[in-house]
Amino acid sequence: MTGIPRRLTSDDIATYQALTATPSVETERGAAPRPHAESVERLTRLGLITTDADPVPPESAVASHVHDALDATRVMDDAVSTMLDASQSLHVLNEQLPQLLAPHASAVVEVLTDETQVRERVVSMLGSAQQTVLGMHPQNNASARVLDAGVRAHHGALQRGVEVRSLHLRAGLMPRQLNRLSRLVTWGVTVRLRSTLPFRMLLVDGTVALCSPPSPLEGNVVVVRGAHVMRLLEATMETLWADAVPLHSVEDLPAPALSRSGELEPEQRHLSRLLAEGLSDRSIARHLGIAERTVTRRVTQLFESLDVSTRFQAGAEAARRGLI
Numbered sequence: 001m002t003g004i005p006r007r008l009t010s011d012d013i014a015t016y017q018a019l020t021a022t023p024s025v026e027t028e029r030g031a032a033p034r035p036h037a038e039s040v041e042r043l044t045r046l047g048l049i050t051t052d053a054d055p056v057p058p059e060s061a062v063a064s065h066v067h068d069a070l071d072a073t074r075v076m077d078d079a080v081s082t083m084l085d086a087s088q089s090l091h092v093l094n095e096q097l098p099q100l101l102a103p104h105a106s107a108v109v110e111v112l113t114d115e116t117q118v119r120e121r122v123v124s125m126l127g128s129a130q131q132t133v134l135g136m137h138p139q140n141n142a143s144a145r146v147l148d149a150g151v152r153a154h155h156g157a158l159q160r161g162v163e164v165r166s167l168h169l170r171a172g173l174m175p176r177q178l179n180r181l182s183r184l185v186t187w188g189v190t191v192r193l194r195s196t197l198p199f200r201m202l203l204v205d206g207t208v209a210l211c212s213p214p215s216p217l218e219g220n221v222v223v224v225r226g227a228h229v230m231r232l233l234e235a236t237m238e239t240l241w242a243d244a245v246p247l248h249s250v251e252d253l254p255a256p257a258l259s260r261s262g263e264l265e266p267e268q269r270h271l272s273r274l275l276a277e278g279l280s281d282r283s284i285a286r287h288l289g290i291a292e293r294t295v296t297r298r299v300t301q302l303f304e305s306l307d308v309s310t311r312f313q314a315g316a317e318a319a320r321r322g323l324i
Contacts (some may be wrong), residue, residue: 004045004046005042005045005046008042008043008046009039009042011036011038011039012036012039012042012043014039015036015039015040015043016039016043016048016049016055019049019053019054019055020055040053046061047060047061047064047065048061095124095128096128108224108225108226109222109223109224110222110223110224111220111221111222112210112221112222112223117221118210118221119149121210121223122149122150122153122202122210123149123150123152123153125202125204125208125210126150126153126154126156126157126202126204127153127156127157128204128205129157129160129162129204129205130160130162130205131162131163131205131206132162132163132164132165132203132204132205132206133154133157133162133163133164133165133202133203133204133205134165134166134201134202134203134234134237135164135165135166135167135201135202135203136166136167136197136198136199136200136201136237136240137166137167137168137169137197137200138169138196138197138198138199138200147180151180151183151184154184154187154189155187158187158188158189164184164188164189164190165189165190165191165192165237165241166181166184166189166190166191166192167191167192167193167194167197167237167240167241167244168181168191168192168193168194168197168247169193169194169195169196169197170193170194170195170245178310178313179310179311181247182278182311185247185278186278186279186280186283191246191247192241192244192245192246192247193244193245193246193247194240194243194244194245197240198236198240199211199212199213200212200213201233201237203230203233203234203237206230206231206234207225207230208223208224208225208230209223209224209225209229209230209233210222210223210224211224211233264302264305264306264318267298268298268301268302268305269318270288271284271295271298271299271302272302272306272314272318273318274287275299275302275311275314276314276318278311281295281296281299299311299314302314306318
């Protein structure tokens with residue numbers, strides 16, 4: 001017989017009672033019955049008697065099985081933990097296998113055919129970035145969903161310590177686009193501007209790049225891999241980066257009209273400097289030791305004084321007029 005018995009038979013109980021009976025009881029009852037072989041085996045498997053047929057107190061047998069169960073549970077927990085670690089490792093390798101193989105492979109081109117594919121690939125590439133992200137953005141005509149998804153994915157990469165540099169077209173930056181760039185700068189992205197850019201590009205860790213013409217049409221956004229192509233794209237980016245200007249250069253921002261007041265209060269001057277540095281309302285509130293709502297109200301008043309509508313414009317106008 002194998003396995004643990006599901007229940008004890010009346011013969012098993014009688015055999016256990018006979019083995020645990022005192023001599024006086026045995027004398028009154030006569031000769032003790034001969035233990036049944038199957039009962040002895042079942043009792044042994046349950047730990048109620050030893051291999052030498054010596055009885056074990058039931059509470060001791062229960063405690064022994066509880067300890068065995070706990071030991072087995074710990075072993076199972078270790079096995080499950082090992083399995084989860086292995087599963088996570090497989091997931092990471094599966095996600096990053098193209099980048100790992102890229103330096104050893106010839107150029108590979110994959111065409112993305114619709115906006116959903118582009119958005120998902122941007123998020124995936126930025127989500128796997130470990131060291132560097134280089135971007136070129138000739139025009140800002142991508143859909144809001146792609147742009148917003150890219151901003152969120154950039155934030156995640158920056159939180160992991162990834163270096164992010166981004167080139168943007170100098171002309172035609174609208175307030176909404178400036179606000180989006182402002183967020184990136186506040187998070188730690190280094191942004192520069194040029195008057196011309198040859199194509200759109202997102203290059204991650206020097207292993208994979210998403211490229212398209214300046215005005216992408218459906219079906220011509222491509223994902224490129226291959227060590228030689230990556231080196232060419234990196235060299236192109238560095239050449240363009242060298243003669244680009246920082247985003248916060250005053251001459252690169254729209255020049256608002258002159259204000260009617262012509263002067264700023266000291267408090268407004270300080271606020272203008274903080275805005276020019278790209279700080280958010282929350283950061284300014286912490287810096288000044290005031291409520292965030294108070295900062296928002298003062299920023300609105302500053303916009304009215306300078307006759308501007310964006311944070312960058314406020315800092316640029318104040319600097320242009322020598323007010324900060």
